[in-house]
Amino acid sequence: MAYRSGDALAPLLVRLRAVSDLTEDEADAIRSLPFTVREVGAGWEIVREGDRPTQTCLILAGVSCRFKILGDGARQIVSVHIPGDLPDLQSLRLEIMDHNLATLTPSRIALVPHRAVELLMQVNPRLGAIISREGLIDGSIFREWICNIGRRSAHIRIAHFICEMFVRYRLIGANEEMRIPFAFTQAELADAQGMSTVHVNRVLRELKKEGLVSIAGKILTIHDWPRLQRTGDFDAGYLHLREGHSIAA
Amino acid sequence: MAYRSGDALAPLLVRLRAVSDLTEDEADAIRSLPFTVREVGAGWEIVREGDRPTQTCLILAGVSCRFKILGDGARQIVSVHIPGDLPDLQSLRLEIMDHNLATLTPSRIALVPHRAVELLMQVNPRLGAIISREGLIDGSIFREWICNIGRRSAHIRIAHFICEMFVRYRLIGANEEMRIPFAFTQAELADAQGMSTVHVNRVLRELKKEGLVSIAGKILTIHDWPRLQRTGDFDAGYLHLREGHSIAA
DNA sequence: CGACCTTTTGATATTTATCAAGTAGCGTGG
DNA sequence: CCACGCTACTTGATAAATATCAAAAGGTCG
Numbered sequence: 001m002a003y004r005s006g007d008a009l010a011p012l013l014v015r016l017r018a019v020s021d022l023t024e025d026e027a028d029a030i031r032s033l034p035f036t037v038r039e040v041g042a043g044w045e046i047v048r049e050g051d052r053p054t055q056t057c058l059i060l061a062g063v064s065c066r067f068k069i070l071g072d073g074a075r076q077i078v079s080v081h082i083p084g085d086l087p088d089l090q091s092l093r094l095e096i097m098d099h100n101l102a103t104l105t106p107s108r109i110a111l112v113p114h115r116a117v118e119l120l121m122q123v124n125p126r127l128g129a130i131i132s133r134e135g136l137i138d139g140s141i142f143r144e145w146i147c148n149i150g151r152r153s154a155h156i157r158i159a160h161f162i163c164e165m166f167v168r169y170r171l172i173g174a175n176e177e178m179r180i181p182f183a184f185t186q187a188e189l190a191d192a193q194g195m196s197t198v199h200v201n202r203v204l205r206e207l208k209k210e211g212l213v214s215i216a217g218k219i220l221t222i223h224d225w226p227r228l229q230r231t232g233d234f235d236a237g238y239l240h241l242r243e244g245h246s247i248a249a
Numbered sequence: 250m251a252y253r254s255g256d257a258l259a260p261l262l263v264r265l266r267a268v269s270d271l272t273e274d275e276a277d278a279i280r281s282l283p284f285t286v287r288e289v290g291a292g293w294e295i296v297r298e299g300d301r302p303t304q305t306c307l308i309l310a311g312v313s314c315r316f317k318i319l320g321d322g323a324r325q326i327v328s329v330h331i332p333g334d335l336p337d338l339q340s341l342r343l344e345i346m347d348h349n350l351a352t353l354t355p356s357r358i359a360l361v362p363h364r365a366v367e368l369l370m371q372v373n374p375r376l377g378a379i380i381s382r383e384g385l386i387d388g389s390i391f392r393e394w395i396c397n398i399g400r401r402s403a404h405i406r407i408a409h410f411i412c413e414m415f416v417r418y419r420l421i422g423a424n425e426e427m428r429i430p431f432a433f434t435q436a437e438l439a440d441a442q443g444m445s446t447v448h449v450n451r452v453l454r455e456l457k458k459e460g461l462v463s464i465a466g467k468i469l470t471i472h473d474w475p476r477l478q479r480t481g482d483f484d485a486g487y488l489h490l491r492e493g494h495s496i497a498a
Numbered sequence: 499c500g501a502c503c504t505t506t507t508g509a510t511a512t513t514t515a516t517c518a519a520g521t522a523g524c525g526t527g528g
Numbered sequence: 529c530c531a532c533g534c535t536a537c538t539t540g541a542t543a544a545a546t547a548t549c550a551a552a553a554g555g556t557c558g
Contacts, residue, residue, distance in 0.1 A: 066392070068392065068393075068396050070396060070400055070401065070482060071482035072482075074400045075400075076395060076396040076399045076400045078391075078392045078395045078396065079392075090385040090388060090389070093378060093381060093382045093385050094382065094385050094386070094389065094489050096486065096489070098389050098392065098393075098486055098487040098489070099392055122374055125371055129342060132342060132381055132384075133342045133343065135381075135384070135385065135388070136339040136342050136343050136384065137343070138388060139339060139384070139387060139388040139391060140339070140343065140347050142327075142388060142391035142392060142395060143315070143317065143327045143328075143347065143348055143391060144317075144347075145395055146325060146327045146391060146394055146395055146398060146443075147317050147319060147325040147327065149395060149398045149399045149443065150325045150398045150442070150443025151319055151323045151324075151325045151440075151443055152319065153513080154513080154514075185535085185536065185537090186536075186537070187536080191400075193399070194395075194398065194399025194400055195514070195515085196514070196515050196516075197536095197537090198514090198515075198516080198517095198538085198539090199513090199514055199515070201537065201538060201539090202514095202538090202539095205538085233319060233320035233321075237345065237347055238347040240343050240345070240347070402545080403545080403546075434503085434504065434505090435504075435505070435506095436504080444546070444547085445546070445547050445548075446504090446505090447506090447507090447546090447547075447548080447549095448545090448546055448547070450505065450506060450507090451506090451507095451546095454506085
């Protein structure tokens with residue numbers, strides 16, 4: 001189940017290079033981190049609310065999400081994660097998980113001991129800054145999600161979400177032209193965007209009818225990127241990409 | 250306008266001690282930080298979206314909030330800050346502000362140069378961890394807000410917000426029994442909770458009628474804390490208080 | 499006192515949720 | 529290869545929550 005291999009952490013390096021400036025020495029330092037890799041199915045719970053994890057998780061393949069279950073049983077997905085993401089970096093400093101982390105699709109994930117990350121950050125402060133930067137971008141995405149759910153209509157919201165996923169996939173080179181993986185069920189989109197499944201269905205239908213996107217076989221195609229951005233009130237600033245990685249209009 | 254004084258940073262120490270374990274040496278290290286203090290009125294914009302701040306802000310007195318202005322002109326408040334909070338810690342690592350930070354009431358704020366904080370965190374890694382922990386708790390609060398706005402009814406949402414403010418004020422000892430400062434206008438509450446002003450008014454009215462709270466002269470009194478918590482589906486776990494600082498039922 | 503902001507209230511419109519039922523797709527086992 | 533069963537998607541009808549509009553009433557501060 002657990003094994004190591006040469007450049008298994010590559011997705012993290014791709015991600016970090018797209019967002020920060022990474023020297024070859026720093027990349028090597030990351031490559032030398034100890035870790036184990038797991039292949040898991042969809043719906044696999046990586047960590048649960050209340051846990052005290054001793055490892056941090058890196059997505060190598062697949063899609064995961066963080067979510068909470070509320071008093072009435074409703075689920076709110078608070079973030080979605082793709083390869084290269086470190087979705088529970090906060091567990092390094094916040095002992096008790098305040099939410100759950102689970103896969104949405106079959107995934108490959110790497111687990112890195114907290115101690116190793118701590119040590120790396122301490123020995124190499126510049127890398128420490130780069131890694132904590134990831135956590136801060138995470139926070140920036142939360143802020144944008146609050147805006148989406150709080151003040152944007154369902155139509156805008158879904159368009160915005162698609163824009164974000166496109167930019168993030170493109171950042172790690174996991175797109176094919178205007179196509180990105182899009183394996184979410186409509187119920188998952190609903191839980192992420194704070195709406196009902198039925199309404200997600202209708203909004204998606206509208207977006208398709210307007211010629212903005214189409215979805216087939218878990219692949220989403222964007223047909224009119226400028227108009228989709230306008231529709232979704234989308235500005236990639238909050239993703240804090242490096243200059244040169246921004247997406248042309 | 251700018252001056253220094255003996256223990257002006259005390260609110261930060263109070264806050265950090267409530268959330269982390271702080272030695273006297275570490276407290277001294279914080280006290281020795283360079284800073285300037287400003288007294289400002291309500292509605293003062295500390296930093297704006299697009300800015301590249303070189304200082305980080307500490308709230309010493311008053312209430313501030315972070316917010317974004319969306320494409321249609323709507324405002325979404327993404328967080329609210331009270332004395333002891335470091336509301337733009339992220340600017341240490343994310344050069345460009347992705348949101349605004351402004352006072353909601355007349356306030357006293359301290360500005361600390363980024364370089365000084367960087368140095369402090371580098372020289373004193375344990376303090377570095379404590380400070381970055383603050384940023385992670387910030388993120389945890391965002392997650393809870395997403396849940397509030399995404400999946401909880403307006404009634405629950407407002408009750409939850411009041412619970413959060415109570416626990417946070419009590420943490421820094423700024424409450425008087427079951428009373429806390431509550432200077433928000435209903436329009437501000439609306440922008441924070443993603444609802445309309447009119448609806449805030451009606452929900453507040455309900456909460457008062459149910460005997461849960463009362464508001465008079467910018468002071469909110471909680472009359473039935475256990476029931477308010479239940480009403481607001483509130484569990485303080487996401488605030489990551491130290492053991493012993495949790496609030497008795 | 500008067501201007502201005504905030505709160506309150508009522509009436510109405512809109513968005514979005516809920517409920518119910520049917521359809522389509524897809525994997526599995528016979 | 530087909531039938532079965534499960535899940536996801538779709539659609540329509542209706543209900544509920546919340547927004548919007550309009551206007552009056554209260555406070556506050558120069």
